[in-house]
Amino acid sequence: MGLREQVNGVRVGVRYAVAAHSGPVGGDWYLSTAMPGGDVMLAVGDVMGHGRTAAATMVRLRAAMTHLALAGDEPGAILAALNRMLCRRSATTLATAVCGRFRPADHSLTWSRAGHLPILWATAAGVTALDQPYGMALGVDPAARYATADVVVGPGDLLLMYTDGVVERRDRAIDQGVQGLADDVRTAMRAAAPGDRLRTALDCARRDNPEDDACLLAAEPV
Template identity: 85%
Template sequence: MAVREQVNGVRVGVRYAVADHTGDIGGDWYLTTPLPSGDVMLAVGDVMGHGRAAAATMVQLRAAMTRLALAGDEPGAILAALNRMLCRRPSTTLATAVCGRFRPADHSLTWSRAGHLPILRASATGVSALAQPSGMALGVDPAARYATARVVVDPGDLLLMYTDGVVEQRDQAIDQGVQHLADDVRLAMRGSAPGERLRTALDIARRGNPDDDACLLAAEPV
């Protein structure tokens, strides 16, 4: 499944693939929500496991994040609230997530992460991971806090958020998978016209693990 749209001055594309060898739906999800302020909330998350429980939790987390973002909460506060929600459950449910508020007015991204893989930033000079603010996975410690980071995203740059199904492979460390994704996107940036980079990046990125759901979100200011 591929989706491309423009949201509050941000071009967004998403590629989502379900696991090849399981009939159970997983817990991967994404969010591209326009906010009343003119900003955009971008997020990707992954609930551990497959089946109805994982899918139901995914729906609840996505809905809660949307509600909190529309109410004006910042990324760190949103993740803290989701974490408390999972920690109140009688059984252990773990999830990872990354979310960022993009402000078209100054091209800034304010973001937080909960045990999730780093955001990649692709520009004319290369592809690299953004500095990772501290934040453990959701559902571990109800008192956990989630730091925020801020970066200015120049016109023509791409931001990429993704779940581990995009980069994880059985025979290599996950850091190697992240590097492979960065290499693929670097090729897309080098060989594509400015207006085609997002589409090409989504098309060229290899899928890491066919036995897991995979979600890749790419966003660029317009």
């Protein structure tokens, strides 16, 4: 499944695929929501496990994140609220997520993470992983806090958020998979015309594990 849209001056593209054995609904989710005042909330999350329970949890987390983003909450506060919500459930369910608030007015991104893989930042100089502010997975500790970090993202740069199904493979470390995704995006950035970088990056990024759900979100400020 693919999606292309423009949200408050940010081009967003998504590639989403469910695991080969899990049916039409998976536990991964993404968000690209216009916030009050012209900002954009970008997020990707992953509920551990498969089946109806994971899918139902995904729907609740995504809906809650949308509500909090529309209320204007910052990324760290959003993840803390989702964590408390998940910890209140009687069944033990864990999830990871990363979310960022992009401000088109000054091209700044403020982001937080909950046990999730690093955001990739693609520029003319290359592709690097952004710093990972501290934050444990959702559903572990109701008192957990989620730190934030900031970066300025220029026009034409790409931000990539993704779940482990994009980069994880049984025969190698997940860090190698992240580096493989970075290499794919670097190659795409070099080959693509300036206005076609987002589409080319999504098309060129390999999916390493068809047995797991996979979600890749790319965002390009314009």
